[in-house]
Amino acid sequence: MHIKNPIYVTQPHLPPLEEFIPYLQQIWESKCLTNNGPFHQQLEQALCNYLSVKHISLFTNGTIGLVTALQALRITGEVITTPYSFVATAHSLLWNGIKPVFVDVDPDTLNLDPSKIEAAITPSTTAILAVHVYGHPCDVDAIQKIADIYNLKVIYDAAHAFGVRYHDGSLLSHGDLSVLSFHATKVFNTFEGGAIVSPDAKTKQRIDHLKNFGFVDEVTVVAPGINGKMSEFSAALGLLQLKGIDSALQQRRAVDARYRKAFANLKGIRCFSAVHEDVANYAYFPILVQSGYAMNRDELYQKLREHDIIARRYFYPLISDFPMYRGLPSAAQSNLPVASQAAKEVLCLPIYPGLTEEQLDTVISLVKG
Numbered sequence: 001m002h003i004k005n006p007i008y009v010t011q012p013h014l015p016p017l018e019e020f021i022p023y024l025q026q027i028w029e030s031k032c033l034t035n036n037g038p039f040h041q042q043l044e045q046a047l048c049n050y051l052s053v054k055h056i057s058l059f060t061n062g063t064i065g066l067v068t069a070l071q072a073l074r075i076t077g078e079v080i081t082t083p084y085s086f087v088a089t090a091h092s093l094l095w096n097g098i099k100p101v102f103v104d105v106d107p108d109t110l111n112l113d114p115s116k117i118e119a120a121i122t123p124s125t126t127a128i129l130a131v132h133v134y135g136h137p138c139d140v141d142a143i144q145k146i147a148d149i150y151n152l153k154v155i156y157d158a159a160h161a162f163g164v165r166y167h168d169g170s171l172l173s174h175g176d177l178s179v180l181s182f183h184a185t186k187v188f189n190t191f192e193g194g195a196i197v198s199p200d201a202k203t204k205q206r207i208d209h210l211k212n213f214g215f216v217d218e219v220t221v222v223a224p225g226i227n228g229k230m231s232e233f234s235a236a237l238g239l240l241q242l243k244g245i246d247s248a249l250q251q252r253r254a255v256d257a258r259y260r261k262a263f264a265n266l267k268g269i270r271c272f273s274a275v276h277e278d279v280a281n282y283a284y285f286p287i288l289v290q291s292g293y294a295m296n297r298d299e300l301y302q303k304l305r306e307h308d309i310i311a312r313r314y315f316y317p318l319i320s321d322f323p324m325y326r327g328l329p330s331a332a333q334s335n336l337p338v339a340s341q342a343a344k345e346v347l348c349l350p351i352y353p354g355l356t357e358e359q360l361d362t363v364i365s366l367v368k369g
């Protein structure tokens, strides 16, 4: 069956427009558009409550959040990170003049493999920048253990991990800082946006200074900060989005369950285990297209495209294969066999609230061949 409207890997979740109008009216009346306005303050509090974390600083996007998190902890030298992520993860290191050192991923989760970290540590290593890929938790205990022994900071790129719970609490409370993305494609969006989760008020305060040019007050600048502030428009949307988030997550969960059931006995298609987290967010539905399947990953990707289904190869190419990284010794494929294989096999299928039964049936029947 050929369908007319493309089905993308995701579709931004938006509330009914009429519910957003009263927020806009308030902005027009107050003329407060940005700089820690009322919606910004309310959203920080509301997110702390929803996510069960103590301190949140909102950002204009997740990338500036990552750049600032590294600044806030004064990270320098070398940082251990994963090649299997969106390119912004490693870019945030280069923006700080830090050398990324790529370490391979765990075959079960495709997150940084703790058993490979120690061998990559040198006297210049100051931190570990790990990613909860697809919202699945890293082995946070093993990573913290290594960080404690070698006196390293731990920053989690938690762009995919909104709302995930692990070890009886928020996944976002692990490590020294966690950075969220509220980009349009994410489980929770504020058009563009992001946030840093801090463990204490002092760290949050430093981050809040850094995202506002380093200003502490009208005449005092304490650091070469950046403009990372979230606008009132984005914060207002965030407040409204929070009202619908539980229902959105339920709908994602139903799509995830349908795919899992459909592919349970499909030879050569591997789904990821959903057992690691206490509460998952179903941000993505990655499959690995392996030997035994009727075609390779790129052929399946192409076949879906021919039927207007735009699945995405997250994460191919690996970050370590982009020109600004591939000259690093740690970027060699021989150093990253698991990530290299996953990048050849992975395909993320459409998952979002509002994906219809009919659309889902179409995707499933094409994958089942």
Ligand SMILES: Cc1ncc(COP(=O)(O)O)c(C=O)c1O
Binding pocket: 061, 062, 063, 064, 085, 086, 088, 089, 131, 157, 159, 160, 180, 181, 182, 183, 193, 194
């Ligand atoms: C893993 C990861 N890190 C960082 C980012 C960057 O976030 P943003 O687009 O909000 O700058 C994204 C997505 O966009 C991402 O998927």
